[in-house]
Amino acid sequence: MVLRSAKLRFHIGASRVHRWLALVIGVQLLLWFASGLVMSLLPIERVRGEHLVERSSPAILEQSRSRAPLDLVLRAATRPVREVRYRALLGREIAEVESIDGTISLHDAETGRRLGPVNAAMARAVAIQAYRGTSEPPSVRLVVASTPEFKGVLPAWRVDFPDREATRVYVAQNSGRIVAVRNGTWRLFDFFWALHIMDWKNHENFNTPWLMAFAAGGLALAIAGSALLYLRWPRKRRRTG
Structure with missing residues (x-):
């Protein structure tokens, strides 16, 4: 019981x-x-925007072109260097120098001279070069603070394409690389x-x-x-x- x-x-x-x-x-x-x-x-x-933006478009570097000796590039760097990468940026060969603390600087591949940060016109050209959709000319604005949409390397350029998916391409100011793509599917x-x-x-x-x-x-x-x-x-x- x-x-x-x-x-x-x-x-x-x-x-x-x-x-x-x-x-x-x-x-x-x-x-x-x-x-x-x-x-x-x-x-x-589609979430990553691969149907709209080609992030990785490897350019073939000309083997016959003369490049600055590595020591000139290292001397132009202001911090201890972890890695040096040669690549193309808008048809120009550059040396991308990554320091031990993670900072990145760009140098001319032929002279070793340090280049300034990527400006708005260059970021716009990088985004247009990678864009595969159909849109009117994009607008560009500088992003200096993290948002729910973008939490990557700052500062960065945000290139807005007025297409059907409101595509936004984020280009890092320090490297000129596309670091994020946002569209309607991602949102x-x-x-x-x-x-x-x-x-x-x-x-x-x-x-x-x-x-x-x-x-x-x-x-x-x-x-x-x-x-x-x-x-x-x-x-x-x-x-x-």
């Missing part, structure tokens, strides 16, 4: 916990499932990503208190539901002769 009473109290308690958790956690569970479905359906290539993905991780401001923190609290609530909801399923499962009664 005591055992049956304890089981009954446990059943009632589990039912109440499950009911209230379902009311509180249910909406977020729906958002988790919906956002996960949407993100899985969106092609990652849709980012919106559901923010709902999924419950970071509605910065869209990047996967360890928010809200997420941990609702995840714990979802686990408790599943445990309570499993307990109720066990208690309510039909059992065959033994026949007594």
Whole structure:
């Protein structure tokens, strides 16, 4: 009798916990499932904007062209150097020097002379050269602070193409490289990503208190539901002769 009473109290308690958790956690569970479905359906290539912007367009360097000795490039650098990379920028060969602290400077490949940072006209030309869509001439603005849309190397140039997807190409001021591409598909993905991780401001923190609290609530909801399923499962009664 005591055992049956304890089981009954446990059943009632589990039912109440499950009911209230379902009311509180249910909406977020729906958002988790919906956002996960949407993100899985969106092609990652379109999210990255690969159909609109060709980020990697390797240019062949002329082997016969004379280049400055490496020591001239190293002497022009103001910090200890980690790596020197020769590449093309808008049809011109340059030496990209990366310092130990991560800073990057550009140098003329023929003379070793240090070049200034990439300006707006150069950033616009880099974006237009990589753009594969159809659009009116883009506008350019300097970005000096991180936003939910871009958290890369700053400062950077934002090149806005007035096309159907409102494509934005971010070009690093220190290197002239395309560091990010944003479009309508990315913004849709980012919106559901923010709902999924419950970071509605910065869209990047996967360890928010809200997420941990609702995840714990979802686990408790599943445990309570499993307990109720066990208690309510039909059992065959033994026949007594």
